[in-house]
Amino acid sequence: MKKAVVLLSGGLDSATALAIAVDQGFECYALSMDYGQRHSSELDAARRVARAQRVKQHSIMPIALDMFGGSALTDTEIEVPVESAEGIPVTYVPARNTVFLSLALAWAEVLGARDIFLGVNAVDYSGYPDCRPAFIQAFEKLANLATKAGVEGDEFHIHAPLIDWTKARIIQEGGRLGVDYALTISCYQADAQGRACGVCDSCRLRAQGFRDAGVPDPTSYQQQPTLL
């Protein structure tokens, strides 16, 4: 069985990316990051999803991105916005996907995995630069220059299967593969019980996605999101 490393945040997108990797027949190693995000319920969600999908191993890597700050997600002095703004939002975490993919690459090389999956999505990507196809392609190229395996011709492949899907399509596809979205958390500021705020961008995109997919939204919201 071929191995894959799957970046798993505990959100809707990465849970779907994991289900796709499993469906493609990979033996999956899930990697989550404890990077000083505002709440730990995201990591609880990642644990539940990893268990439900029966991954071979789930590692949670502590990585102190809050040492650097610079984002509403890692710096408690910056507030999470309740309205979508123009341009790249304050929830952007500098170089986050570069750091996460680098660590996935490190683990993959040790495991002998040559496939890395992540759930980035460019359609409703909130303006993050590191969710675009050009970024994924550049990272794949880098991976094959950076590593012993790549240099020896045993190439890495970075899979971003959701990259051009709508949220509705992601939810439909995940449903078909049996993903239980009640286990996942998308909210930027869920409470200790894992209830979503209902007002942040991420909650509103999620709620709209379920509506567009025609699928009941299993999310527990503190406040019902206004749709987009």
Place this chain on the structure above:
Amino acid sequence: MKKAVVLLSGGLDSATALAIAVDQGFECYALSMDYGQRHSSELDAARRVARAQRVKQHSIMPIALDMFGGSALTDTEIEVPVESAEGIPVTYVPARNTVFLSLALAWAEVLGARDIFLGVNAVDYSGYPDCRPAFIQAFEKLANLATKAGVEGDEFHIHAPLIDWTKARIIQEGGRLGVDYALTISCYQADAQGRACGVCDSCRLRAQGFRDAGVPDPTSYQQQPTLL
């Protein structure tokens, strides 16, 4: 004053890269990694070098690469070799420079720095794939696709000033810039007092470099290295 982030391991090469960044007029932010390397005297050396060069700030980021293992430098079950072997050696740490540059990029973006220095060296680079010019170029390209700054046209530059220098030239250049190499540690397995083993590849390359440069070697060795 323009800011730069400088990756600082505590070894001879990164101390020289830092001195070059200072000499070029950058306000320097040094970044070291506590990545489960075999000994902490490397980090003590990084602290001494950062102080001697009067960096603006020195951050030590804990990063548990030993969770993954796969290298003689992070896995105590793999022995550090005493003889140079063909190909990429077991001291190769999977994706290490990719991980380190990603973290430097994250900090640089938060600081408003657009220049990142690292002391990689391709001439006597021990066969590591992530010390080659093609890797540095691919990372610079990635950095400008991955970040808000890069996307907005405020481009990052990755500086690897030593990349095609011999060890002797590095030592001569560093000497000219006032680097005190007695503060640095290159050994893969220095003891608790910071004394170099004298038998690993890194010790032998260093000793040979001082010999070729015609500069007295200030290193404290447990055993005098045999030259290459």
